[in-house]
Amino acid sequence: MSTTLATVITGASSGIGEALAKQLAASEQQALVLVARRTDKLNTLAQELKTHHGVRVEVIGLDLEKPGAYVELLKAVSDLGLEIDTLINNAGFGLNDLLADMPLDRVQGMMQLNMVALTELTHAVLPGMRARKQGRIMNIASVAAFQPCPRFAVYGATKAYVLSMSEALAAEEKKNGIKVIAVCPGATRTEFHDVAGNHGTLAMKLMDTPETVAKTALRSLKCGCPMVVTGLLNKPLPLVNRLLPRCVMVWLAGKSVAR
Numbered sequence: 558m559s560t561t562l563a564t565v566i567t568g569a570s571s572g573i574g575e576a577l578a579k580q581l582a583a584s585e586q587q588a589l590v591l592v593a594r595r596t597d598k599l600n601t602l603a604q605e606l607k608t609h610h611g612v613r614v615e616v617i618g619l620d621l622e623k624p625g626a627y628v629e630l631l632k633a634v635s636d637l638g639l640e641i642d643t644l645i646n647n648a649g650f651g652l653n654d655l656l657a658d659m660p661l662d663r664v665q666g667m668m669q670l671n672m673v674a675l676t677e678l679t680h681a682v683l684p685g686m687r688a689r690k691q692g693r694i695m696n697i698a699s700v701a702a703f704q705p706c707p708r709f710a711v712y713g714a715t716k717a718y719v720l721s722m723s724e725a726l727a728a729e730e731k732k733n734g735i736k737v738i739a740v741c742p743g744a745t746r747t748e749f750h751d752v753a754g755n756h757g758t759l760a761m762k763l764m765d766t767p768e769t770v771a772k773t774a775l776r777s778l779k780c781g782c783p784m785v786v787t788g789l790l791n792k793p794l795p796l797v798n799r800l801l802p803r804c805v806m807v808w809l810a811g812k813s814v815a816r
Protein backbone atom coordinates (compact mmCIF):
# COMPACT_ATOMS: atom_id res chain seq x y z
CA MET A 558 0.00 0.00 0.00
CA SER A 559 1.40 3.43 -0.90
CA THR A 560 1.64 5.97 1.92
CA THR A 561 0.35 9.51 2.08
CA LEU A 562 2.04 12.25 4.08
CA ALA A 563 0.05 13.53 7.03
CA THR A 564 -0.03 16.07 9.84
CA VAL A 565 -0.71 14.61 13.29
CA ILE A 566 -2.10 17.00 15.91
CA THR A 567 -2.37 15.80 19.49
CA GLY A 568 -4.94 17.53 21.66
CA ALA A 569 -7.04 18.60 18.67
CA SER A 570 -10.41 18.32 20.44
CA SER A 571 -10.30 21.88 21.80
CA GLY A 572 -8.34 25.10 22.22
CA ILE A 573 -5.04 25.66 20.44
CA GLY A 574 -5.01 22.19 18.82
CA GLU A 575 -8.45 22.71 17.33
CA ALA A 576 -7.43 26.15 16.03
CA LEU A 577 -4.27 24.67 14.47
CA ALA A 578 -6.33 21.96 12.76
CA LYS A 579 -8.74 24.52 11.31
CA GLN A 580 -5.98 26.79 10.02
CA LEU A 581 -3.99 23.91 8.53
CA ALA A 582 -7.06 22.49 6.78
CA ALA A 583 -7.70 25.93 5.30
CA SER A 584 -4.13 26.53 4.14
CA GLU A 585 -2.68 23.10 3.22
CA GLN A 586 -3.99 19.98 1.54
CA GLN A 587 -2.00 17.54 3.72
CA ALA A 588 -4.11 14.82 5.38
CA LEU A 589 -4.83 15.57 9.04
CA VAL A 590 -4.88 13.10 11.94
CA LEU A 591 -6.66 14.46 15.00
CA VAL A 592 -5.79 12.84 18.33
CA ALA A 593 -7.34 13.24 21.80
CA ARG A 594 -9.56 11.32 24.22
CA ARG A 595 -12.92 12.94 23.32
CA THR A 596 -13.69 11.34 19.97
CA ASP A 597 -17.14 12.97 19.77
CA LYS A 598 -15.47 16.39 19.57
CA LEU A 599 -12.82 15.13 17.15
CA ASN A 600 -15.45 13.59 14.85
CA THR A 601 -17.47 16.83 14.76
CA LEU A 602 -14.34 18.81 13.91
CA ALA A 603 -13.26 16.25 11.29
CA GLN A 604 -16.65 16.46 9.58
CA GLU A 605 -16.48 20.27 9.54
CA LEU A 606 -12.98 20.29 8.04
CA LYS A 607 -13.84 17.72 5.38
CA THR A 608 -16.99 19.61 4.38
CA HIS A 609 -15.40 23.06 4.23
CA HIS A 610 -11.94 22.24 2.90
CA GLY A 611 -12.20 18.84 1.18
CA VAL A 612 -9.13 17.62 3.06
CA ARG A 613 -8.66 14.05 4.33
CA VAL A 614 -9.17 13.97 8.12
CA GLU A 615 -8.77 10.94 10.36
CA VAL A 616 -9.61 10.65 14.06
CA ILE A 617 -7.72 8.62 16.65
CA GLY A 618 -9.13 8.44 20.17
CA LEU A 619 -6.28 7.88 22.59
CA ASP A 620 -5.21 8.66 26.16
CA LEU A 621 -1.62 9.81 25.78
CA GLU A 622 -1.10 9.71 29.57
CA LYS A 623 -1.05 5.92 29.28
CA PRO A 624 2.59 4.75 29.25
CA GLY A 625 3.48 3.48 25.77
CA ALA A 626 0.43 5.10 24.12
CA TYR A 627 2.69 6.45 21.39
CA VAL A 628 3.09 2.90 20.00
CA GLU A 629 -0.68 2.65 19.58
CA LEU A 630 -0.76 6.03 17.86
CA LEU A 631 2.02 5.17 15.44
CA LYS A 632 0.35 1.85 14.56
CA ALA A 633 -3.02 3.52 13.99
CA VAL A 634 -1.41 6.11 11.69
CA SER A 635 0.46 3.41 9.77
CA ASP A 636 -2.72 1.27 9.46
CA LEU A 637 -4.40 4.27 7.81
CA GLY A 638 -1.63 4.21 5.17
CA LEU A 639 -0.26 7.51 6.43
CA GLU A 640 3.28 8.67 7.15
CA ILE A 641 3.93 11.56 9.55
CA ASP A 642 5.40 14.59 7.79
CA THR A 643 4.26 17.11 10.41
CA LEU A 644 3.95 16.32 14.10
CA ILE A 645 2.24 18.81 16.39
CA ASN A 646 2.71 17.84 20.04
CA ASN A 647 0.05 20.06 21.53
CA ALA A 648 -1.82 17.88 24.08
CA GLY A 649 -0.98 18.97 27.60
CA PHE A 650 -2.41 20.16 30.87
CA GLY A 651 -1.45 21.97 34.05
CA LEU A 652 -2.81 22.12 37.58
CA ASN A 653 -2.91 25.26 39.69
CA ASP A 654 -2.08 23.92 43.15
CA LEU A 655 0.71 23.25 45.60
CA LEU A 656 2.67 20.14 44.62
CA ALA A 657 2.13 18.63 48.08
CA ASP A 658 -1.65 18.93 47.62
CA MET A 659 -1.83 17.36 44.14
CA PRO A 660 -2.72 13.67 43.76
CA LEU A 661 0.44 11.89 42.63
CA ASP A 662 -1.32 10.17 39.73
CA ARG A 663 -2.25 13.59 38.25
CA VAL A 664 1.37 14.74 38.58
CA GLN A 665 2.58 11.55 36.90
CA GLY A 666 -0.04 11.95 34.14
CA MET A 667 1.09 15.53 33.53
CA MET A 668 4.74 14.51 33.18
CA GLN A 669 3.80 11.55 30.98
CA LEU A 670 1.66 13.65 28.63
CA ASN A 671 3.61 16.93 28.57
CA MET A 672 7.09 15.40 28.31
CA VAL A 673 7.30 11.64 27.85
CA ALA A 674 4.67 11.09 25.14
CA LEU A 675 5.90 14.22 23.34
CA THR A 676 9.49 12.93 23.35
CA GLU A 677 8.53 9.39 22.35
CA LEU A 678 6.50 10.63 19.38
CA THR A 679 9.24 13.04 18.35
CA HIS A 680 11.88 10.29 18.54
CA ALA A 681 9.69 7.93 16.51
CA VAL A 682 9.08 10.32 13.60
CA LEU A 683 12.67 11.49 13.13
CA PRO A 684 14.00 8.50 11.10
CA GLY A 685 11.25 8.85 8.46
CA MET A 686 11.71 12.61 8.27
CA ARG A 687 15.48 12.21 7.89
CA ALA A 688 15.00 9.65 5.11
CA ARG A 689 12.66 12.04 3.25
CA LYS A 690 14.90 15.01 4.10
CA GLN A 691 11.85 16.95 5.19
CA GLY A 692 9.56 17.19 8.17
CA ARG A 693 8.09 19.58 10.69
CA ILE A 694 7.76 19.21 14.44
CA MET A 695 5.86 21.76 16.51
CA ASN A 696 6.00 21.35 20.28
CA ILE A 697 3.69 23.51 22.36
CA ALA A 698 5.59 24.77 25.41
CA SER A 699 4.49 27.88 27.34
CA VAL A 700 5.77 31.15 28.79
CA ALA A 701 5.78 29.08 32.00
CA ALA A 702 8.98 27.56 30.54
CA PHE A 703 11.02 30.70 31.23
CA GLN A 704 10.96 30.79 35.03
CA PRO A 705 9.87 28.59 37.92
CA CYS A 706 6.24 29.19 38.79
CA PRO A 707 4.85 28.51 42.30
CA ARG A 708 1.47 26.65 42.10
CA PHE A 709 2.55 25.41 38.65
CA ALA A 710 5.83 23.88 39.81
CA VAL A 711 5.65 20.65 37.80
CA TYR A 712 3.76 22.14 34.85
CA GLY A 713 6.36 24.92 34.47
CA ALA A 714 9.16 22.37 34.70
CA THR A 715 7.57 20.18 32.01
CA LYS A 716 7.34 23.19 29.70
CA ALA A 717 10.96 24.20 30.43
CA TYR A 718 11.86 20.67 29.30
CA VAL A 719 9.80 21.02 26.10
CA LEU A 720 11.43 24.36 25.28
CA SER A 721 14.98 23.18 25.93
CA MET A 722 14.58 19.86 24.11
CA SER A 723 12.91 21.45 21.09
CA GLU A 724 15.46 24.22 20.63
CA ALA A 725 18.31 21.71 20.85
CA LEU A 726 16.56 19.38 18.40
CA ALA A 727 16.00 22.27 15.97
CA ALA A 728 19.76 22.81 15.88
CA GLU A 729 20.48 19.07 15.55
CA GLU A 730 18.07 18.43 12.67
CA LYS A 731 18.38 21.64 10.62
CA LYS A 732 20.95 20.03 8.32
CA ASN A 733 18.51 17.15 7.69
CA GLY A 734 15.76 19.42 6.37
CA ILE A 735 13.62 19.04 9.51
CA LYS A 736 12.08 22.14 11.05
CA VAL A 737 11.48 22.05 14.80
CA ILE A 738 9.78 24.81 16.74
CA ALA A 739 8.86 25.37 20.38
CA VAL A 740 5.78 27.56 20.71
CA CYS A 741 5.45 29.52 23.96
CA PRO A 742 1.94 30.91 24.40
CA GLY A 743 0.96 33.10 27.31
CA ALA A 744 -2.48 32.73 28.91
CA THR A 745 -4.90 31.69 26.15
CA ARG A 746 -8.69 31.45 26.29
CA THR A 747 -9.16 27.65 26.24
CA GLU A 748 -10.39 24.80 28.43
CA PHE A 749 -6.86 24.68 29.90
CA HIS A 750 -7.98 27.00 32.69
CA ASP A 751 -11.01 24.85 33.61
CA VAL A 752 -8.78 21.78 33.81
CA ALA A 753 -6.08 23.67 35.77
CA GLY A 754 -8.53 25.32 38.20
CA ASN A 755 -7.07 28.64 37.16
CA HIS A 756 -10.02 30.99 37.47
CA GLY A 757 -9.78 34.45 39.04
CA THR A 758 -6.02 34.73 38.51
CA LEU A 759 -4.18 37.77 37.10
CA ALA A 760 -2.97 35.69 34.13
CA MET A 761 -6.62 35.14 33.11
CA LYS A 762 -7.13 38.87 32.57
CA LEU A 763 -4.58 39.04 29.75
CA MET A 764 -5.68 36.23 27.48
CA ASP A 765 -5.03 35.64 23.80
CA THR A 766 -7.37 33.68 21.59
CA PRO A 767 -6.33 30.19 20.45
CA GLU A 768 -6.77 31.40 16.85
CA THR A 769 -4.11 34.12 17.31
CA VAL A 770 -1.73 31.64 18.96
CA ALA A 771 -2.22 29.12 16.13
CA LYS A 772 -1.67 31.78 13.46
CA THR A 773 1.61 32.98 15.01
CA ALA A 774 2.75 29.40 15.58
CA LEU A 775 2.17 28.34 11.96
CA ARG A 776 3.74 31.49 10.53
CA SER A 777 6.83 30.97 12.68
CA LEU A 778 7.07 27.28 11.73
CA LYS A 779 7.06 28.30 8.07
CA CYS A 780 9.91 30.79 8.72
CA GLY A 781 12.02 28.09 10.35
CA CYS A 782 12.19 29.82 13.75
CA PRO A 783 13.26 27.40 16.53
CA MET A 784 11.11 29.23 19.11
CA VAL A 785 8.29 31.74 19.22
CA VAL A 786 6.59 33.54 22.09
CA THR A 787 3.02 34.39 21.12
CA GLY A 788 1.24 37.59 22.17
CA LEU A 789 2.75 41.09 22.15
CA LEU A 790 2.74 41.40 25.95
CA ASN A 791 4.62 38.11 26.34
CA LYS A 792 7.37 38.81 23.77
CA PRO A 793 9.75 40.57 26.23
CA LEU A 794 9.56 37.71 28.77
CA PRO A 795 12.76 35.86 27.74
CA LEU A 796 14.73 39.13 27.94
CA VAL A 797 13.10 40.25 31.20
CA ASN A 798 14.01 36.85 32.64
CA ARG A 799 17.66 37.40 31.81
CA LEU A 800 17.69 40.92 33.28
CA LEU A 801 15.78 40.50 36.55
CA PRO A 802 16.99 38.35 39.47
CA ARG A 803 15.51 34.84 39.38
CA CYS A 804 13.84 35.28 42.80
CA VAL A 805 11.93 38.33 41.46
CA MET A 806 10.72 36.39 38.42
CA VAL A 807 9.59 33.49 40.65
CA TRP A 808 7.68 35.94 42.86
CA LEU A 809 6.04 37.64 39.86
CA ALA A 810 5.11 34.30 38.27
CA GLY A 811 3.54 33.16 41.54
CA LYS A 812 1.56 36.42 41.79
CA SER A 813 0.18 35.99 38.25
CA VAL A 814 -1.42 32.63 39.09
CA ALA A 815 -2.36 33.22 42.75
CA ARG A 816 -6.05 32.55 43.43
Ligand SMILES: NC(=O)c1ccc[n+]([C@@H]2O[C@H](COP(=O)([O-])OP(=O)(O)OC[C@H]3O[C@@H](n4cnc5c(N)ncnc54)[C@H](OP(=O)(O)O)[C@@H]3O)[C@@H](O)[C@H]2O)c1
Binds near residue numbers: 744
Ligand atom coordinates in the same frame (compact mmCIF):
# COMPACT_ATOMS: atom_id res chain seq x y z
N1 LIG B 1 -4.35 27.95 27.45
C1 LIG B 1 -3.24 28.48 27.93
O1 LIG B 1 -3.27 29.50 28.65
C2 LIG B 1 -1.90 27.88 27.57
C3 LIG B 1 -0.76 28.66 27.74
C4 LIG B 1 0.48 28.13 27.41
C5 LIG B 1 0.58 26.85 26.90
N2 LIG B 1 -0.56 26.09 26.75
C6 LIG B 1 -0.40 24.72 26.22
O2 LIG B 1 -1.17 24.61 25.04
C7 LIG B 1 -1.47 23.23 24.80
C8 LIG B 1 -2.93 23.12 24.41
O3 LIG B 1 -3.73 23.50 25.52
P1 LIG B 1 -5.03 24.39 25.36
O4 LIG B 1 -4.76 25.68 25.99
O5 LIG B 1 -5.53 24.37 23.98
O6 LIG B 1 -6.00 23.61 26.38
P2 LIG B 1 -7.25 22.64 26.11
O7 LIG B 1 -8.31 23.36 25.37
O8 LIG B 1 -7.56 22.07 27.45
O9 LIG B 1 -6.64 21.52 25.17
C9 LIG B 1 -5.88 20.45 25.65
C10 LIG B 1 -5.96 19.32 24.63
O10 LIG B 1 -5.15 18.24 25.09
C11 LIG B 1 -5.93 17.05 25.05
N3 LIG B 1 -5.53 16.13 26.10
C12 LIG B 1 -5.51 16.37 27.43
N4 LIG B 1 -5.17 15.26 28.09
C13 LIG B 1 -4.96 14.30 27.15
C14 LIG B 1 -4.61 12.93 27.20
N5 LIG B 1 -4.39 12.31 28.37
N6 LIG B 1 -4.49 12.24 26.04
C15 LIG B 1 -4.72 12.84 24.86
N7 LIG B 1 -5.06 14.14 24.74
C16 LIG B 1 -5.19 14.85 25.88
C17 LIG B 1 -7.38 17.52 25.26
O11 LIG B 1 -8.29 16.59 24.66
P3 LIG B 1 -9.17 15.51 25.44
O12 LIG B 1 -9.58 16.10 26.75
O13 LIG B 1 -10.30 15.28 24.50
O14 LIG B 1 -8.28 14.32 25.58
C18 LIG B 1 -7.37 18.81 24.46
O15 LIG B 1 -7.63 18.55 23.11
C19 LIG B 1 -1.10 22.50 26.08
O16 LIG B 1 0.13 21.84 25.90
C20 LIG B 1 -0.94 23.62 27.12
O17 LIG B 1 -0.04 23.28 28.13
C21 LIG B 1 -1.79 26.59 27.07
